[in-house]
Amino acid sequence: MxxxxxxxxxxxxxxxxxxxxxxxxxxxxxxxxxxxxxxxxxxxxxxxxVARIDLMSRDDVFAFCEHIQANPHLGPLVQELTIDLADFAPFPLLYILPNLSQITFISRGGHYAPFSHRMHQSIFACCQRFGTGIRTLRLTRMNSWTFQNLSRILLAFKNLRVLVIEDVHKFVEMGGNTGHTQAIVQRLSQQLRLQSLAVTDEWLGDTREVALLLESAQSSLERLSLGVPYSEKESYVAHLLISTQPTISTWTPLRFLTLKTRLNSKDIAGIIEILNGFHPPNLKHVTLDMKLDAIGKLIQWMGGAGRQSRQCHQTEQALLQFPHPEITFSIKNPIRSYRIGFWNHELGIRLPILRERGKLSVISQSDKTPGHDAWVQCLVYSPDNKRVATGSNDNTIILWDKEGQISRQWVAHAGNIRSLAFSPDSQYLASAGEDELAIWNPSRSAHEVAKLDGHIGSVNSCAWSPDGTVLASGGSSGEVRVWDARTFQLLHVLVDPHHSHNVWFVCFSPDGRWLASGGWHDNCCLWDVVVGKLHKVLRDVEPFRTPAFNPESTCLAVASHLRMVGIWSVQTGESLFEFELEQHTMGVSDVAFSLDGKLVLSASYDMTVKIWDASSGVLVSSLEGHTGRVNAARFSPCGSYVASASQDGTVRLWKMSDGSCASIFTEHKDFVQYVAFSPDGDTLSSGAADGTVLVRRWREFLA
The missing domain is CATH 1.20.50 (Pheromone ER-1)
Incomplete structure (x- = not known):
């Protein structure tokens, strides 16, 4: 404006x-x-x-005082002052600033000496004499405070009404002099007349010192904001609030209560305990502020896809005991602006009464770029070229049309989406999540067709056979499960000691006979799908991502974080050859065959993409230009181009004819994790760590 x-x-x-x-x-x-x-x-x-002054150093303090003394008409204009506690000199600052009403004490540049070493008794006396106008005190980024020293500064400003404590490193453990502590509490109770108190740190909000401060101020507080975790030890604050119920008249002025917490079951249990046990007579407005880094954790706590957890229901019921309840979700990571309504709807399913009253809100910075609200974990095209499906750590699946517009989106799992796979006829979409394997009908408003239970732990990967008759999934327990894709009944459980870790990928051969499985720090296993038995083990390859079968299903290319790129015989399980190790100076992140099977590409952390002759292992070309490691690469269906995705935030399009870079796409603002061409070659899609997804008609960008 x-x-x-x-x-x-x-x-x-x-x-x-x-x-x-x-x-x-x-x-x-x-x-x-x-x-x-x-x-x-x-x-x-x-x-x-000049109403708000921030003094960055002791030299600033001296210069500021000299300036005010030379221009005395400016002194009355200053209302707020921010200063390092080590630089604070109440005289002449308080003397020359008669209308100063707010002070923020902040520790800058690693000032972490104990509070008692900072201020002499004369400073407190000066604050008592000249600080009568101070109504608001903020303490931020302090360290090694004791309750005694905190009390001294609170008593120094005798007309203090608002206190904010934030980002305090720690309180010094209190000693055993209970009588002395109670004397301080009594003196604070007699002299302190706080009307508003905010303690913003969750871990700090449950300390004994904060409980004592509350005990001292409970007869005058009108507004209270606390970051309260649930402690496995004694919960000081919860104990104080609930135990004062028989003498609740001491909390009579309290009208507004805000409880802030990180989103986990123990913290919420403590909050519910407080809400159920603390009911001052005039407390009307109660707000629960949930803080979390990513939206996906919220859905996980709330019960997953379309469900409400027991604790979620208990939270809503506890809030509804008050006349004006409200719940807010403060998300650290930005949320796509066009998805705010989507998330409000999803949360409203789980908190229906608060939604109906308009007391549910999501607070986050907005981002207008298209995509998810967390890391993109998987990106696949439907075989009919009509859709792109992406899964994310925000627990959602998004379906995109060929123009890059969202056609559908939904919460699919109670945890991260690890893998997606379309059926060959594009009628179904399988999703592997931290909780289960699910089958969806994307043509019917993302209707859930089936849930395939049985994995112990999370499901990390899924794949559909080329003929559409079976579905495979790999889990965190090291087992592979094969399902009938028509009845969704379990056919085989493939278990072998060679899979001692998470199975991060499963991959069918083009003829559907073989299934490859494996993961980081593990071997790669080849299974005979028809008989459901182990065929061969490729030892010590430690594949980084899904390996690639050649079109004839006779060879398997494997990329390893050990700098190896190898082609193995599917029939014998023997290594046909390993590409020259010296060509890649760091681990290999991805491999892919060209559509005709004559070439193999390898993408590496060394910021290059190498093209190899699949029959001889001879290096054909090296695509160089990225400034960050290359996470994925693919041949175009026509075979004339290669697309690569990098941690430098770009997608590059390379000409196979001469190895030159034909185009650079810079729309992403974070690591680009996935890149894929549509089966018909019309579009090129990519997904990044910041959640952005882009579907582009890539030929329009060719130079």
Whole structure:
């Protein structure tokens, strides 16, 4: 708004409106620029600019004091002061700033000395004399505080009404002098008249020191905001709040309560305990603020796809005991702006009453780029070329059309989506998640057709046979399961000691007879699908990603993080040849055969893609230009191009004719994990670590 006003030659709004905008501005740099272009507002803007002072060092303190003494008319304009506790000199700061009402004590540059070493008794005396105007005190990034020293500074500002404690490194463990501690609590209870208290750190909010502070302030607090975890030891705050129920009159002023917590079962259990046991007579407004890094963890706690967990129901019922309940979900990672409505709907399924009352909200920075709200774990095309399916750590599956628009999206699992596979007729989509293997009908509003139970632990991978008759899945227990794709009944459980770790991939040969399985730090196993038995073991290859069968199903190319690229005979299980190790200086992340089977590519952490002759193992060309490791690469169906995805945030398109780079796609802002051509070769899709997914008609970008 200010930028718009600044660019106007003649403001069309009344000056009163513009002044109101200036009053609410929190961007000092923009305000300074605006002031220079609108001289009429200079006095008002200048007052705003000097209302909040941040002193970065002791030299700044001295320079600031000298400036105020030389310009005494500026002193009354300062209302808020931020200063390092080590640099704080109450006289003359408090003396020359008569209208100062808020102080923020912050520790900068690694100042982590104990609080008792910072302030002499004379400083407290000075604060008592000259700090009568201080109403708000913020303590941030402090360290090694004791309850005694915290009490001294609270008592120094005798008219203090608002206290905020945030990002405090720790409280020093209290000693055993209980009588002395109780004397401090009694003195605080008599003199402290806090109306608002906020302790923002979850782990700090359950300490004994905070409980004592609450005990001291309970007779005057009107607003209380706490980050409260559930402690396996004694829960000091929960014990204080619940145990004061018989004498609840001491909490009579309290009207607003906000409880903040990280999203895990133990923390929520503690919150529910407080909500069920703490009911001051005038407490009307109760807000539960759930903090988490990614939206997927929230859905996991809430019961997964379309379900409500028992603890979720208990949370809602506990909040509904109060006249004005509210629950907010503060997501650290940005959420796609067009998916806010989607997430509100999904959360509303699990918290229906709060949704109906309009008391459920998601708070996050918004991102307008298309995609998921967390890491893209898998990307596959449907064989009929009509759809692209992506799965993510946000627990959702998104179906995209060929124009790159979302056609459907849904919460599929209670955990990360690990793998996706379309049936050969494109009628079904299999998804492997941390909880189960699921089958979906994407043509019928993503209707769930079946859940295939039996894996112990998470399901990491899935694949459909080329003829569509069987489905394979690999799990964290090291076993592979083969299912009848028509009845979804279990056919075989493939277990072998050579799979001692997670089975991260399963892959059918083009003729459907063989199934390859394996994972990091493991061997690669070849199974005979018809008889359901182990055929061969490729030892010590430690494949990084899914290996690749040649079109004739006679050879298997395997990439290893041990810098090896090898081609193995499917029939004998013997190594036909290993490509020259010196060609890749770091681990190999991906391999793929060309459509005619004559060439093999290998993508590597050394930032290159190598093209090899599949029959001789001779290096044909090296595609160089990425500035980060290459995570995936694929031949185009026509065989004339190669697409590669890199941790440098780009997708590159290479010409096979001369190895030159034909185009660079830079839309992603994070590591690009997957790249794939549509079966008909019309589109090229990619997915990145920041959740973005892009479907592009790549020929339009050719130079």
């Amino acid at each position: 200010l930028n718009w006003l600044a660019n106007m030659k003649s403001p069309m709004l009344p000056w009163e409106v513009i002044e109101r905008i200036v009053s609410h501005c929190d961007d000092s740099q923009t305000l300074r620029s605006f002031t220079l272009s609108c001289r009429q507002l200079y006095p008002r803007s200048f007052c705003f600019l």
